[in-house]
Amino acid sequence: MVGRVKGGKSWHERHKRDHGVKKAKQQNYRNRAAIKLLEIDAKFKLLKPNSFVIELGAAPGGWSQVIAPKVKALVACDLLDMKPVEDTCFIQGDFTDETVQAQMLDTFTNPVTLICSDMAPNMTGIKIADQENMRLLLESVIAFSDQHLCQNGSLLFKCFESPDIQQTIKTMSPKFSKIHRYKPPTSRQESTEFYLIALKKK
Ligand SMILES: C[S@@+](CC[C@H](N)C(=O)[O-])C[C@H]1O[C@@H](n2cnc3c(N)ncnc32)[C@H](O)[C@@H]1O
Incomplete structure (x- = not known):
């Protein structure tokens, strides 16, 4: 039975x-x-009126709709195309590609004060492969932040529970004043998704 868990509602019913x-x-x-x-x-x-924000994994654009009206400048990127969002400079491409990163940075004259990533790899259903793909994505976000996030800047990114995640947090700890782990109420309880919010880069 497609889209229906045994004894449960279909994905469409639950989504509605x-x-x-x-x-x-x-x-x-x-x-x-x-x-x-x-x-x-x-x-x-x-999100502050003087923030210069880089957003990763932006399509279809819900986060950009929230970020753009609240900040000074927003550059967003995704592998997929997305319909334009007002006051958002969108670049289609793979964030892990250095030329895409350079393109994003070129659009700013000011230092990057906030990096937001909601990126998630295409899930294969093979747990170990999915965890590894997510780990690689997170590593590239952290490396980008190490290089390009300004002092006192903040980093927000999506994670999934995995055996490596504690190690990731540990590696980041000395680089930021405070790291929070947060699952927003609207994140589905059955999802292992949560967010890391790293404040005030040292
Ligand atoms: C959960 S969706 C993001 C939803 C988005 N925050 C919104 O509010 O509409 C995750 C996105 O990450 C993107 N993504 C995954 N890997 C990526 C990569 N290497 N570079 C850029 N985007 C990537 C996917 O294409 C997908 O659109």
Whole structure:
């Protein structure tokens, strides 16, 4: 039976009833991811009028819709194309590609004050491969932040529970004043997704 778990509702039925989906629709956001970012920002106050922001894994654009009106400048990138979002410079490409990174940085005259990543690799269903692909993505986000995030800048990124994640947090700890782990209320309980918020790069 496609899209239906035994004894349960289909994905479409659950999606329609989903609180985050309803809220996103009411507030004219493209997806429930926007609501998760609003929840994160309500707690950690990352988006500021003087922020220069790089957003990774932006399509279809829910986060960009939240970020762009609140900050000074936003450059977003994704492997997939996305419909334009007002005040967002969008670059289609693989973030791990250095030429894409250079293109993003070229659009800013100011230092990057915030990096937000909601990137997730294409899931294969093979747990060990998915965890490894996510680990590689996170490593490239952290390396990018090491090089290009300004002092006192912040980094927000999505993670999935995995055996490596504690090590990732440990590696990042000396580089930031504070690291928080947060699962926004709109993140599905059954998902192992959570977010790391690293504040004030040293
Ligand atoms: C969960 S979606 C992001 C949703 C987005 N935050 C929003 O609010 O609409 C994850 C995105 O990460 C992107 N992605 C995965 N690997 C990437 C990479 N190497 N470079 C750029 N984008 C990537 C995928 O194409 C996908 O669109």
